[in-house]
Amino acid sequence: MSRPSSPPDRPAPPTSPADGVHVVVGAGGAVGRLVVAHLSAAGLRVRAVTRDGRDVGTPGVEAVAADAADGAALTAACRGAVAVHHCVMPPFLRWTRDFPALTDALIDAASAVGARLVYADDTWMYGRVRAPMTEDTPWRPVSSRGVLRAWLAERMLHAAAAGRLQVSIARAGELYGPGVRSLIAGNVFGPALRGRPVHWVGDPDLPLTPTFVDDFARTVAVLGTTDTSDAAVWHVPHPAPTTGRALAAEACRQAGTRLWLLRHGTTRFRAVGRVVPIVREGAELVYQFEQPFVVDGSRAARSFGLTPTSYEEGVRRTLSALRTPSADRPDAARAVAEASA
Numbered sequence: 001m002s003r004p005s006s007p008p009d010r011p012a013p014p015t016s017p018a019d020g021v022h023v024v025v026g027a028g029g030a031v032g033r034l035v036v037a038h039l040s041a042a043g044l045r046v047r048a049v050t051r052d053g054r055d056v057g058t059p060g061v062e063a064v065a066a067d068a069a070d071g072a073a074l075t076a077a078c079r080g081a082v083a084v085h086h087c088v089m090p091p092f093l094r095w096t097r098d099f100p101a102l103t104d105a106l107i108d109a110a111s112a113v114g115a116r117l118v119y120a121d122d123t124w125m126y127g128r129v130r131a132p133m134t135e136d137t138p139w140r141p142v143s144s145r146g147v148l149r150a151w152l153a154e155r156m157l158h159a160a161a162a163g164r165l166q167v168s169i170a171r172a173g174e175l176y177g178p179g180v181r182s183l184i185a186g187n188v189f190g191p192a193l194r195g196r197p198v199h200w201v202g203d204p205d206l207p208l209t210p211t212f213v214d215d216f217a218r219t220v221a222v223l224g225t226t227d228t229s230d231a232a233v234w235h236v237p238h239p240a241p242t243t244g245r246a247l248a249a250e251a252c253r254q255a256g257t258r259l260w261l262l263r264h265g266t267t268r269f270r271a272v273g274r275v276v277p278i279v280r281e282g283a284e285l286v287y288q289f290e291q292p293f294v295v296d297g298s299r300a301a302r303s304f305g306l307t308p309t310s311y312e313e314g315v316r317r318t319l320s321a322l323r324t325p326s327a328d329r330p331d332a333a334r335a336v337a338e339a340s341a
């Protein structure tokens, strides 16, 4: 599959006009809420777009209701935007039905208002790899959702190549952190805190770079304010690789519990999938944890001066959020302020 030309390794000057609005669509999600908080903390005008126009945890930002699948409402919500941050994720079992249409609507809306589109992407389009994934890794998806993600990114890059808009794509590995829904987030931290078994799907001793959600959000926000390329893919900066076992051990150490790790292979996962549809659908993605799963974000780290959060600190903030009553969706602005204090 085609890829954009390599972006420069040098820091780029900010391009956002001071009066432009940064529109975050999917602003109520784990990533979107923190993107809003980072942009607001940088002193920028921010519009948070959710389906119900709710408060997303950062005081002073404009809240607008729009469904990303409704092109007219979305374009209206993007008026005056200098950047549109695409942090939307449909429910897992509706990706094939919903993701293409709402992504096309986001491309059309950003193009109509003359804004850069910044897209919060994953790494499923790379498929089976043996080495760290870089922005130059070929796209060879081995799952239906990997094919879908490759296609979504191609749609955006094609629109950019046609001169319709500028596009920045930020790619993260498996997320963990406050409010995140992922295999790692769900299976490691709550159980570690309660002294329950940590269920690990795949090999827990392979090199792994889980992405702390705040590092992802910071990268998305920085691309929307600083990327000058017409179209580029950037990987989120990560600390040196850890392993699933080491991450779970760190969570247990900080929680004061004993590590009790239960390892599950694909066969077991598929067996559960016979009765649980979401597990059946997720089985095609287990390959990621049966190979080194390392995302190399050194290019973005160099270009934008981004420093990743250490696993020790990321685990501390994840457990801290889980210990509070509003853990599912913590105060985004406070989390960003505390992190930069």
Ligand SMILES: NC(=O)c1ccc[n+]([C@@H]2O[C@H](COP(=O)([O-])OP(=O)(O)OC[C@H]3O[C@@H](n4cnc5c(N)ncnc54)[C@H](OP(=O)(O)O)[C@@H]3O)[C@@H](O)[C@H]2O)c1
Pocket: 025, 026, 027, 028, 029, 030, 031, 032, 050, 051, 052, 066, 067, 068, 069, 087, 088, 089, 090, 091, 102, 120, 121, 122, 123, 172, 173, 174, 175, 176, 179, 180, 181, 182, 183
């Ligand atoms: N989780 C991971 O491990 C991971 C890893 C790498 C990349 N990513 C990517 O990061 C992006 C953001 O993920 P996330 O973890 O922040 O997801 P999330 O917490 O589930 O949030 C997704 C948001 O999308 C919104 N949404 C869904 N359909 C919508 C529609 N039709 N119109 C408007 N908003 C809609 C949801 O709004 P409601 O609140 O109204 O439902 C929700 O707030 C996704 O593209 C995801 O694939 C995630």
